[in-house]
Amino acid sequence: MKKDNMLRIKGLHAQVEDRAILNGLDLKVSSGEVHAIMGPNGSGKSTLAQILAGRKNYEVTGGTIEFCGKDLLSLSTEERAQEGLFLAFQYPVEIPGVNNAYLLKAALNAQRAANDEPQVDAFEFTKLIKGKMELMQMSSDFLNRSVNEGFSGGEKKRNEILQMLMLEPRLAVLDETDSGLDVDALKVVASGINSLRDSKRAIILITHYKRLLELVVPDHVHVLSEGRIVKSGDRELARTLDKQGYDWVREEAANL
Amino acid sequence: MSTQSKELSELIEKKYQHGFVTDIEQDLIPPGLDEDIVRLISQKKGEPEFLTEWRLKAYRHWLTMAEPEWSHVHYTPIDYQSISYFASPKNQDDAPKSLDEVDPKLLETYEKLGIPLHERAKLAGVAVDAVFDSVSVATTFKEKLADVGVIFCSFSEAVRNHPALVKQYLGTVVPQRDNFFAALNSAVFSDGSFVYIPKGVRCPMELSTYFRINAANTGQFERTLIIADEGSHVSYLEGCTAPMRDENQLHAAVVELVALKDAEIKYSTVQNWYPGDEHGVGGIYNFVTKRGDCRGANSKISWTQVETGSAITWKYPSCILRGENSIGEFYSVAVTNNYQQADTGTKMIHIGPNTRSTIISKGISAGKAENSYRGLVRIMPSARGARNYTQCDSLLIGDQCGAHTFPYVEARECSARVEHEATTSKISEDQLFYCRQRGLTEEDAVNMIVNGFCREVFKKLPMEFAVEAQALLNVSLEGAVG
Numbered sequence: 001m002k003k004d005n006m007l008r009i010k011g012l013h014a015q016v017e018d019r020a021i022l023n024g025l026d027l028k029v030s031s032g033e034v035h036a037i038m039g040p041n042g043s044g045k046s047t048l049a050q051i052l053a054g055r056k057n058y059e060v061t062g063g064t065i066e067f068c069g070k071d072l073l074s075l076s077t078e079e080r081a082q083e084g085l086f087l088a089f090q091y092p093v094e095i096p097g098v099n100n101a102y103l104l105k106a107a108l109n110a111q112r113a114a115n116d117e118p119q120v121d122a123f124e125f126t127k128l129i130k131g132k133m134e135l136m137q138m139s140s141d142f143l144n145r146s147v148n149e150g151f152s153g154g155e156k157k158r159n160e161i162l163q164m165l166m167l168e169p170r171l172a173v174l175d176e177t178d179s180g181l182d183v184d185a186l187k188v189v190a191s192g193i194n195s196l197r198d199s200k201r202a203i204i205l206i207t208h209y210k211r212l213l214e215l216v217v218p219d220h221v222h223v224l225s226e227g228r229i230v231k232s233g234d235r236e237l238a239r240t241l242d243k244q245g246y247d248w249v250r251e252e253a254a255n256l
Numbered sequence: 257m258s259t260q261s262k263e264l265s266e267l268i269e270k271k272y273q274h275g276f277v278t279d280i281e282q283d284l285i286p287p288g289l290d291e292d293i294v295r296l297i298s299q300k301k302g303e304p305e306f307l308t309e310w311r312l313k314a315y316r317h318w319l320t321m322a323e324p325e326w327s328h329v330h331y332t333p334i335d336y337q338s339i340s341y342f343a344s345p346k347n348q349d350d351a352p353k354s355l356d357e358v359d360p361k362l363l364e365t366y367e368k369l370g371i372p373l374h375e376r377a378k379l380a381g382v383a384v385d386a387v388f389d390s391v392s393v394a395t396t397f398k399e400k401l402a403d404v405g406v407i408f409c410s411f412s413e414a415v416r417n418h419p420a421l422v423k424q425y426l427g428t429v430v431p432q433r434d435n436f437f438a439a440l441n442s443a444v445f446s447d448g449s450f451v452y453i454p455k456g457v458r459c460p461m462e463l464s465t466y467f468r469i470n471a472a473n474t475g476q477f478e479r480t481l482i483i484a485d486e487g488s489h490v491s492y493l494e495g496c497t498a499p500m501r502d503e504n505q506l507h508a509a510v511v512e513l514v515a516l517k518d519a520e521i522k523y524s525t526v527q528n529w530y531p532g533d534e535h536g537v538g539g540i541y542n543f544v545t546k547r548g549d550c551r552g553a554n555s556k557i558s559w560t561q562v563e564t565g566s567a568i569t570w571k572y573p574s575c576i577l578r579g580e581n582s583i584g585e586f587y588s589v590a591v592t593n594n595y596q597q598a599d600t601g602t603k604m605i606h607i608g609p610n611t612r613s614t615i616i617s618k619g620i621s622a623g624k625a626e627n628s629y630r631g632l633v634r635i636m637p638s639a640r641g642a643r644n645y646t647q648c649d650s651l652l653i654g655d656q657c658g659a660h661t662f663p664y665v666e667a668r669e670c671s672a673r674v675e676h677e678a679t680t681s682k683i684s685e686d687q688l689f690y691c692r693q694r695g696l697t698e699e700d701a702v703n704m705i706v707n708g709f710c711r712e713v714f715k716k717l718p719m720e721f722a723v724e725a726q727a728l729l730n731v732s733l734e735g736a737v738g
Contacts, residue, residue: 053693056685081695089693093686097708106704107694114695146708163694 003030006068006202007171013062014051021047023227024063029171032199036213036238037206039224040246045206046090049175053087054080068170082114084170088160088177095147100159103147104129104166111167132165135195137188154185161192172196173204178212190215210242223249285342291315294443297342301412304419314432314442321436327599328628328660329568331541334506341444341477407452408463411479414450421452425483429512429549437508438545441477445510448478453488462718464493480511484519486552491522493718509544517552517579524717529565534594539567546573550582558585559602560716567596572630574603577611584613587713592625601631606639615646618710621657628660635672642669648678651709653702
């Protein structure tokens with residue numbers, strides 16, 4: 001398939017509270033692709049996710065990010081979301097009193113309004129979400145519960161994937177969605193992610209472990225170290241990293 | 257993006273939507289207050305002797321009272337001689353007999369306010385008594401209500417047509433001497449609503465009053481009296497707005513509710529008086545006394561209030577739980593933004609055995625506002641087995657506002673159970689970011705989080721009011737973040 005470079009990150013430098021985290025990161029992601037970004041703690045993986053989503057306090061000091069032909073950094077957080085960028089959070093926040101159905105419907109309608117599409121009504125919404133909840137093995141009472149409040153770790157992660165399936169983003173960034181999941185929950189989450197894979201969308205999986213990558217097989221695997229991508233490969237790279245750790249990659253990078 | 261920025265500027269300009277002034281010829285008596293003014297008000301309203309005397313008694317007592325200073329609010333002293341105590345649209349002598357005769361300009365005002373007064377009323381199924389400054393302008397649905405024996409009219413009309421009922425109940429819940437503002441109201445009250453639900457009748461529709469202050473330099477002193485006779489049931493809604501003016505205006509109302517044996521009164525308020533501008537200039541002083549008396553066994557009074565307006569709110573809708581097994585409820589959302597101040601809460605006085613009360617208070621502070629909950633739960637020695645549950649939650653937006661809780665509990669009966677829970681929280685950066693990442697604007701995210709915070713109270717409101725309350729909340733918090 002022809003590469004469209006839906007996401008193009010060039011020489012990205014960023015800092016948080018005067019501490020440099022990203023140091024010239026380059027990445028290209030095209031429609032239909034799944035990229036995995038791996039790397040040791042503190043290498044800048046989550047920072048990259050937060051910057052893509054437009055979090056305050058993460059200051060971009062250099063480089064550019066182009067998303068679907070637009071200058072991503074000039075868009076607000078909600079504009080990026082409306083353009084089809086989705087972040088599955090590592091630690092989804094609780095919102096007491098706001099039920100899941102309400103947030104999801106509001107999110108869906110915000111996206112539709114931005115695309116001049118008609119608003120979804122309660123009937124259509126229920127129809128849309130039913131099959132997706134079954135896929136994520138969530139019971140219907142979940143919709144009336146407050147967002148993430150009192151959810152187990154696994155429930156929070158499944159909820160993130162459910163939201164992703166409802167919003168059908170062009171680019172989904174999953175920040176350590178696999179962490180804290182048992183084997184069964186991991187399978188559910190993986191099947192959710194795989195159901196979104198198609199030629200129009202792209203997915204970035206940020207993870208420490210290969211076990212998710214055995215279930216959602218990536219087209220490309222990148223290793224992030226000290227704020228840069230220091231090695232790229234295919235799924236075999238993930239397996240090697242799992243066996244040998246990151247030290248050899250760092251050494252290799254240092255010798256370049 | 258241009259449509260978005262247009263919407264944004266519309267949002268910003270939206271602010272207080274009810275701040276228009278209606279140009280109508282006023283019958284306004286000169287500012288100042290003395291016994292002659294009190295007599296003049298009574299005379300203008302063609303009141304019987306007992307009421308004139310009742311007013312004068314209140315006035316004389318008021319002179320001996322001092323303005324209360326214990327509340328957590330600050331304002332420059334009110335000059336009671338500079339206020340005009342009576343304003344009414346002219347043509348009172350040939351008062352309207354039906355909606356068709358009501359001044360079209362007045363109707364237009366109510367249209368602008370979105371009150372379903374005309375045909376819309378019938379569709380909405382709400383009977384509206386609209387109080388414009390000091391007089392009650394029109395009451396819809398009178399005949400339909402009369403069929404089941406329900407009396408729903410302006411207070412003045414009740415004085416003319418049902419003087420015995422007025423005499424029997426007026427001041428029995430809030431006595432003339434109750435407090436400074438109640439005494440003032442008793443002396444000069446202008447109009448308000450009167451409701452009587454006969455024995456065993458379930459009022460077939462929601463009753464509603466809309467208050468509006470239009471004239472400048474006037475105070476509005478309305479008086480509402482609702483009597484639910486044995487085994488009856490009524491739900492009553494009250495909404496309030498005022499034009500934007502630089503001066504502060506006084507609103508000192510009194511509401512009395514009487515629930516006899518097995519009767520139930522549900523009283524809901526959406527208060528949206530002009531809160532003043534973002535610098536704290538202007539706005540309504542809302543000093544209100546609201547009290548319900550559960551006089552009979554198994555009676556129930558439920559207050560639900562959404563307070564978004566007024567420069568200062570001083571208001572404690574209370575329940576006297578006299579009857580055995582009677583129930584008092586108070587559900588409140590109080591929002592303060594900019595320089596608004598609210599000191600609000602409730603009193604639950606347990607007198608009868610096995611009386612129960614529930615208090616759910618949600619205070620939201622933004623800008624430089626101060627929001628206080630002040631509540632009293634008193635269990636008298638006669639209230640065996642009384643129970644109370646109180647929950648006070650405060651939500652802060654920004655770092656320059658304040659939230660305060662002053663709960664008082666007096667339990668003089670050892671079998672009583674009193675529970676109190678309180679929380680204070682802030683809208684976190686994480687919550688906002690999460691919602692915005694899902695495509696919501698910051699404004700919408702705040703509204704959603706605040707609405708979630710208030711959900712327990714909103715679900716107690718009648719449907720149409722719940723929608724209005726949410727919308728109002730959103731308007732009053734505009735510009736609270738970012």
